[in-house]
Amino acid sequence: MAKALTTRAEDYSQWYNDLVIKGGLADYSAVRGCMVIKPYGYALWENMRDQLDKMFKETGHVNAYFPLFVPKSLFEAEEKNAEGFAKECAIVTHYRLKNDPDNKGKLIVDPDAKLEEELIIRPTSEAIIWNTYKGWIQSYRDLPLLINQWANVVRWEMRTRLFLRTAEFLWQEGHTAHATRQEAVDETLQMLDVYATFAEEYMAVPVIKGVKTPAERFAGAEDTYCIEALMQDGKALQAGTSHFLGQNFAKAFDVQFMNKENKLEYVWATSWGVSTRLIGALIMAHSDDEGLVMPPRIAPMQVVIVPIYKGEESKPVIDGKADEVISELKALGIRVKYDNSDNARPGWKFAEHELKGVPVRIAMGMRDIENNVVELARRDTKEKQSISLEGLAGYVKDLLEEIQVNIYNKALAFRTAHTSKADSWDEFVKLLDEKTGFISAHWDGSAETEEEIKEKTKATIRCIPLHNPQEDGACILTGKPSKQRVLFARAY
C-alpha cells in the first residue's frame, strides 16, 4: 500500500490533487500558479486535441497562429473585453536585463530598456486576431473566415488548481468572421454542438448546453453559450464556451467588408474555446477511490498487458504469446502497452495501471497460456474474467466501446440523480446543501436577484438551457413572475 490515495469522502480536493499528481498527469511547477503537464497527461491532451482538431476541420475550419504579445493599445480597443481581463494580465514592460553593479552575479531589469508601449501576454487573442483580420477582409468573398488557434494563454489568477485554473494554460480558440448575423449565430451554435459531442462521445462526460446570463457573459460578447458538466462532489464545471460577438470587435477594430450591393458593412464575429480544464472535468467526472478512469476513446493507453513470470524459462513463452496478442490488438488500432519491466511485481503493476485509469488490463501467466486464455480486467467495473485467446482482439475492441458507453451512462445517472427542481427558497437552500448538483428553479431575470442568490448561497446560474420549456412560475428569491426555469449550481 505504498501509494494510498486520499478517498473522495475524506477530502475531495486532496483526492483530486492525488489523482493528478500520483496518476502521473501533471505536477506543480517552480513557477507560481503554473503546472507541468507530464508525458501521460500530455498524451491525453494530444488525443483530445487531435479529435477536436478533426472535428473543427470537418466543420470547415483551418488552423493558424498569432502572437503571444498584444500591444496595450490593441488590447484596450474593445472596451468591455479589455475591462473584463484587465485585472488578470501579465505585462511585459522591459526587453533587457543587465548585471547588477551592487550585487555580483545577479541581474536587474535594465531601466534603459523600457518598452515605449507595454505588451500584454494574451489572456485571450481577440484583440490581436481582429487587428489582423482587418487586413484580411475587404469583400464578402473573403467571408466567412473560419480560423482556429492552438495556443497557450496567461491569466494571473489569485488562486490556482491543477488543470482547473492555472496561471498559464493550453487551449484552442476559434475566431470567425461572417457576413450576416444569422450566419455567425449559426456558427456559435454549431461549435457549441461540436463541444457537446466531443464531451459526451469522447470524454464520456454528459453536458448541458445553454446560454449564460448577462452577468456570466464573456467580456465583449453579445451572447455566451456554454456546456456545463457536473462533478462528483455536486459542483458544476463550465467545460467549454462559444460566444456570439455581434459586431463589437468588428467595430472596435474597424473590420468592414463590401457586400454584394456594393455597400460597406461590419462583419459578424464568433469565438469559442476549450482548454486543458477539460482534463479536470474528465478526472472529476469518472475517477474513483482507486484512481483515474480514462474513457477508452481518448485514453493514452487503452490496454495494458502484464506478464506473470514463474521462473526464467517462462519468460520467452509468455513474451512470445504476448507479442502475438499485441500485434492483433495493434492491427485493430488499439493502443496497447506491454508492461514487462522487471522492477515491479504484478500486484504493483495492477495497482499502478488502475491509478492511471487504463480501461482494460490483460494478465498472462503460464497457467493462462496452458489453458489458451488470458485474465482480462476492466477498470470501470473492476470485473475480472478469463477470456479465450481465440478472437481476443475483437473481444477487446468491443469491450472498449462497452466501457466507453458504460462510464458515460454512469456519469449521466449521477447527473440525473443530482438534478432537482426547487419551487421555494427553503427547498432551494436545502437541496443545494443536502443533495447538491444542478437545481432547476425560477428566476425573475434580474442581475440583482442573481447576485443576491450568489451572495447568500454561493450558487450561480450556470445557464439557461437551450430549448428550455417555457412555464409560468415565481422567482425563488423575490417571488416575481418568471417564464422559465434556469439551472443553478455551486461551481468551480
Next chain:
RNA sequence: CGGGAUGUAGCGUAGCCCGGUUAUCGCGCCUGGUUUGGGACCAGGAGGUCGCAAGUUCGAAUCUUGCCAUCCCGACCA
C-alpha cells in the same frame, strides 16, 4: 489583497512548548541476491543550507525579530 495555518532528504513525518553528543521514522532511490496470479523479501548503501537572514546564548531545528514561500478560507476566474 484581507483572515487562518504551515515550512525538517524526492514524498510523508518525529523532535520545537521545556536549547545540549553524530536530527527520528516510513516510503522512494542505488548495489547484490532471492522472487513474481493484487502494491515482495534479505543484506548493504547514498541522500540534509532543519525556508532565508539577523539576533540572544558557551551552544539554536528548538527562543526573538524581519523577510520569503506554500496551503486553506474570502474576493477574482476557463
